[in-house]
Structure formats: C-alpha cells, structure tokens
Amino acid sequence: MEYILQITPALLRGAGVTLGLFAVxxxxxxxxxxxxxxxQRCRFRPLAWLANGYVFVxxxxxxxxxxxxxxxxxxxxxxxxxxxxMAAFPCACVSFTLNYAAYFAEIFRGGLLxxxxxxxxxxxxxxxxxxxxxxRVIVPQMIxxxxxxxxxxxxxxxxxTALVTAIALPxxxxxxxxxxxxxxxxxxxVVAAVIYLLINLVVALAxxxxxxxxxxxxxxxxxxx
Amino acid sequence: MSVIEVEGxxxxxxxLQVLKDISFQVEQGDCVAIIGPSGSGKSxxxxxxxxLETADGGSIRIHGQLLxxxxxxxxxxxxxxxxxRMGMVFQQFNLYPHLNVVDNLELAPKLVKxxxxxxxxxxxxxxxxxxxxxxxxxxxxxxxxGGQQQRVAIARALMMEPEILLFDEPTSALDPELTGEVLxxxxxxxxxxxxxxxxxxxxxxARDAANRVLFMHDxxxxxxxxxxxxxxxPQRERTRVFLQSVL
Ligand SMILES: Nc1ncnc2c1ncn2[C@@H]1O[C@H](COP(=O)(O)OP(=O)(O)O)[C@@H](O)[C@H]1O
Ligand SMILES: [Mg+2]
Numbered sequence: 128m129e130y131i132l133q134i135t136p137a138l139l140r141g142a143g144v145t146l147g148l149f150a151v152x153x154x155x156x157x158x159x160x161x162x163x164x165x166x167q168r169c170r171f172r173p174l175a176w177l178a179n180g181y182v183f184v185x186x187x188x189x190x191x192x193x194x195x196x197x198x199x200x201x202x203x204x205x206x207x208x209x210x211x212x213m214a215a216f217p218c219a220c221v222s223f224t225l226n227y228a229a230y231f232a233e234i235f236r237g238g239l240l241x242x243x244x245x246x247x248x249x250x251x252x253x254x255x256x257x258x259x260x261x262x263r264v265i266v267p268q269m270i271x272x273x274x275x276x277x278x279x280x281x282x283x284x285x286x287x288t289a290l291v292t293a294i295a296l297p298x299x300x301x302x303x304x305x306x307x308x309x310x311x312x313x314x315x316x317v318v319a320a321v322i323y324l325l326i327n328l329v330v331a332l333a334x335x336x337x338x339x340x341x342x343x344x345x346x347x348x349x350x351x352x
Numbered sequence: 353m354s355v356i357e358v359e360g361x362x363x364x365x366x367x368l369q370v371l372k373d374i375s376f377q378v379e380q381g382d383c384v385a386i387i388g389p390s391g392s393g394k395s396x397x398x399x400x401x402x403x404l405e406t407a408d409g410g411s412i413r414i415h416g417q418l419l420x421x422x423x424x425x426x427x428x429x430x431x432x433x434x435x436x437r438m439g440m441v442f443q444q445f446n447l448y449p450h451l452n453v454v455d456n457l458e459l460a461p462k463l464v465k466x467x468x469x470x471x472x473x474x475x476x477x478x479x480x481x482x483x484x485x486x487x488x489x490x491x492x493x494x495x496x497x498g499g500q501q502q503r504v505a506i507a508r509a510l511m512m513e514p515e516i517l518l519f520d521e522p523t524s525a526l527d528p529e530l531t532g533e534v535l536x537x538x539x540x541x542x543x544x545x546x547x548x549x550x551x552x553x554x555x556x557x558a559r560d561a562a563n564r565v566l567f568m569h570d571x572x573x574x575x576x577x578x579x580x581x582x583x584x585x586p587q588r589e590r591t592r593v594f595l596q597s598v599l
Contacts, residue, residue, distance in 0.1 A: 245446035248404055252440045253460035253512060254432075263459060267450045343450045345493050 134306045134315050141299035142322050145288040147216070148298075149326075152223040153281060159224065160231025167236060178232070185229030190222070191290050197222045198294040206279065215296040223287070230280055238273035239265065271341045278334030282327050353416045355516060355547050356401065361410035362423070363396055370396045372571040374410070378516075381545035385558035385579070388568035389594055394551040398518050401549070402438050403431060414438070414516070436464075439514035443521040445501045447493040451481065453504050454489045455593070457511050464512070479507040483537050496534050499530030503537055517541065519550040555599055559583055567578075567591045 166178035185193070198218045201211035213221065240283075242265055250260040292301040303319035356378035363371040370393045378384050383532040386394050401412060401419075414434045418426055419492040425431060448456050457476040461467040467475075480486050484504040493501055504524055509517060519538065523531040535557050542548060542561045552558060558565050558579060565582040566592075567575040575582065575591050586592045 140589075243444075243446070245442060245444050246448070247574055249440075249442065249446035249448075251404065252435070252438075253508070254436050254464040255460060256463075259463050263463065264448055271450065343494065 130310075130312070131314055131318055134302075135318060137302040137306070138299055138315065138318055138322055141297055141302045141319075142326065144296055144298040145285060146214070147324065148219055148288045148291065149281075151220045152227055152284060155220075155224045156227035157231055157277070159228035161235050163228060163232035164235040167232065168239075182229045182232050184232070185226050185338065190226050190287060191293060193222045193226055194290060194294055195217065199348060214299070215291070215294050218292045219288075219294065219296055223284070227237045227280065227284060228300055231277065234273050234280070235269060238269040239278075241272050242268050267341075269339075271343070274334065274338045274341060278331065278338070281330050281334065285326050285330060286323065354378060354413075355382070355415060356549070357411075357413040357529070361397070361400060361412065361420075362408050363393075363400055363405060364408055370571055371400070371407070374571075374573055376566060376573060376576065378547060378549060381547055381563045382564060383418070383546075383548045383550065384541040384564045384566060385460045385555070385562035386549065386551045386557070386566045386568060386596075387558055387594070388455075388566075392568040393571045395520050398440070398520050398549065398551055402435055402440055402518060404440075405439045407535050416524050417553075429591065436512070437514060438516045438518060439509035439512055440518045440520070441502070441505050441509055441522050443524050445498070445525070447501055447505055447508070449493050452490050452492050453485065453496075457505060459509070461511050469517065476507075476511060479510050480504075482510075482540075483507045484533070485516045497530060498526045499533045500525065502534045506534075506537055506541075516549070519548065519552070521551050521553065523552070523554055555583070555595070567594065569594070 163178050163182060167182070168173050169175045170179070197213065198215065202208045204211060246264055246268070247260060250264050255264070288298055289300040291298055292304070296337075299319050299322055303315040306315035354377040355374075358377070359375050361371050361374040362369070374393075374397060376384075386397070387396055388394055396405055400407045401414075403419070403425070406425060407420050407423060411421045412419040414437060415428075417434050419431055419434050420426070426434075448459065451459060454473075454476050457479065458467075458472055461472055461475075477486065477489065480489055485500060485503055485507070488496060488500060488504070493504065496504065502525075506517075506522075522538065523534050526534065531554065535554060538548070538550065538557065539561045550557070550562065560579075562579055565577065565579050566573050567582060567588075568587075569590050575586065575588050582591065583595065586595060
C-alpha cells in the first residue's frame, strides 16, 4: 500500500500528459474532421480527392508510424527539414489531431448519409440557403447520430496516448514501465490501468450526458428534453 | 394572367421519360387535384414546379415570371424569389425532428425573413390554432401522430405566406382514421381560395374540394376538367379504368 502511494504521484504526472493531449486533440480534430467531410462532398472534385486521399492514408497506416514520421522523419526532409522539427508534445498533438480527424471525418460522413433527403428538400422549399440548412438542420441531427461513435473514439484516444511513450514523452505508461523494471513488481501496471479506467469513466459519463442533452423526444426512443 | 402556366414540360430520369409534353394552367384561387396511377409522374411534375427536380424541356411561368424557358432555368437569383412564393407539403411531412413544433414553424421565417419576437410568435400560434394544434406548441414531432405532424407541416408552409401551395400525397403515409383531420385543414384552405395543386389518391377530396381535376397517365395529362365531368362522365377509357380501380 505504501509502495502504491509512493509511485502514484509519478503516474499522475504522466496522466497530465494524457489529459493534455486529449484536451488539445479532441477539440482540434472534431472541426478538422467535419471540414474534411465537407471537402469529401465538395463538387470541385480535386478537393474531394485530396480529402479522400488524406482519410485513406491516415486510416490505412499505423498511428505509431505517423507519430514516428512526424517526430523522427520530418527533420530529415531535404532543405525544409530543419523547420519541421517539433518538440515531442506539439508533435504528438499534430499527429494525433491529423489521425483522429480522419476517423471523425468517416464518422461524420456516415452521420450525414443517415439524414433523410426530405430534410434538405423541406429546407430548400422553405427558402433556407445551403449554409443555413447545413448549420441549423443537418448538423444538429448529425451530432445526435454520431455522438455515440465520437464517444467511442474519445475513449480510444485516451488509450492511444500511451503510444507517445515511443517518442520519449513521459506519460502514464512510461512511468509505470520504469517502476516495474526498477522495482520488480506488477503493481505499477495495475495502478496505471486504474488511472486509465478512471479517466475513461469520466469521458464515458460526459458523453452519456451529452447524448442525453442532444436527444430529442421521439417514438424511436430518446428522452424528453 | 394564370398563376401557374406550364407548357410542353418534359423530364427524363436517364432513359426513362417521366413527363412527356405536359401543359396546363392554374388560375388564382384554383384547387387543382392531380390524380392518376402511381408511377405516372405526378410527384415529378410537382417537384419540377418548385425546382426540386430540373425539367429537361418546356416552360414554367409562375405569376407570369419565367422559371424555365424551353428547358433552361433562369439564374438562381431570379428563381429564388419565384420559388419563395410557393410552399410544399410532402407525403413524409419532413418536419425537423430536433426542433419542437413552434421552432419548426419559426425557423424559416427567422432565417429567411429575419422575423423575430412577439409578431412572429403571434403568427405561429395563430397558425397552430388554425390547424387545431395550439396545445402542441412545445411538443416534438416524434411525439405527434402522423395526422398531427402533417398539420404542423401545413402550418409550417403557411408561415412563409405562400401564394401557391403544392401537396404531394399529403395523406398517403397516414393511417386511414387520420386522413380526415388533414383533409379538413386542406378543405378549409381551399374555401379561403388559397391556390393549391394537390396530388392525391383521396377521390373524395378531389370531388368535393377541387374545382379542377387532372388525370395523369404515363407522363401525360390524359384528361382534365371539373370534378363532375371527370368523375361522372370520363371521356377516356384509361380514366374510367383508373376510377373504377380506386372508387
Ligand atoms: N429520382 C429518380 N430517379 C429515377 N427515376 C425516378 C426518380 N424519381 C421518380 N422516378 C421514376 O419516375 C416515374 C414517375 O415517378 P413519380 O413522379 O414519383 O410518379 P407518381 O408520383 O405519379 O407515382 C417512376 O417510374 C419512378 O420510378
Ligand atoms: Mg408520387
């Protein structure tokens, strides 16, 4: 017990990195993901191809590879490499944001597909512009449809932050592994697991709350507002 | 001047020609019922009038203003105000599920006309009262029956003060016992001389509320006339067969 209390402060310091990364990546990758979805639907085809290519690459390669690419790889790009050198934390933020935006783009794309075309037609007939239709009619419904999947990704994001230990960012797992190899005990891994679980419990509860707020009354379930 | 003038309207989906040379007029205060077997192009015709589909050929004039001339649409800056004079009620209601009834009514007037405050609220409550749903103002569409939803949809269309209302089978998605409440709202509008074009399978409505009936078959208007003429003395064999099948 005493030992656990002794190692916990270090692990909590690591949790600071996890939370920091989470707090930067989620608010940046959601709008970027939505922008990507809009570009994928863009009538100017080259932009749509670009967006599709971006999603394809980000989803088709390991996040760990992307992290290495941005941290170890970019500095070696001829000529401009020296301007692309980033410290570990900003670098992790950039690669995670780009990666998660691609996943969110796919989620939003599915969300938009699920919205009945009658919603667009009714809006057009009532005189709403395309932007007004998107903002006031489509997006609120899309958010409701996609919130459960977004919550799921948020939980994955918390766990994925463990990857940054590979670019020497000291997060939870980094301290836990250090303690295990130093003190020959499994306890630090258990403490690390508990910390991840606690963070994700909060994340899950937060999303549950938001789902409740975005639910609107209907026959198909969804609570009263 | 006719309120709606359609001349030689044509529309194809791929190789399927859905509208073949459609011509008709609608006068101020008319209630025109369009009847005909399913697949004959009734919805497509209605949707072309309000630019939910784009016609391939022919002309459409609304209040004398050209929407389409020989298959070519006026620029959006011109078609927008023309379309704004029309409202449409859909078979599937298409209410906004995330907004309550009042917000469904008020969204477009707010965004499009910049209306706000007591004047807007007064108007929406008045229209809800008119369709008999004053007490449902803060309900969500999902909490209403189909008939109630369709009446909200009619009120929502009326909020924009259209001069012409188009209805595409407004009662076809409803349980039979709920059609009456919607039809009586529509009859009330017809009595007030709202200009209406109604695609319907409700022959009772066509006979009682419409002053003109168009019978469509296979992309053409085969026959048109007063309800008495179409229902009691159809000239075409096709019309007779259709009426026998639905009456
Ligand atoms: N968007 C579309 N794409 C392809 N075919 C369509 C489309 N809309 C309607 N059609 C076809 O056009 C024909 C007429 O349809 P519609 O106007 O809906 O008839 P109605 O309303 O009289 O039942 C049908 O054969 C239908 O399958
Ligand atoms: Mg139809």
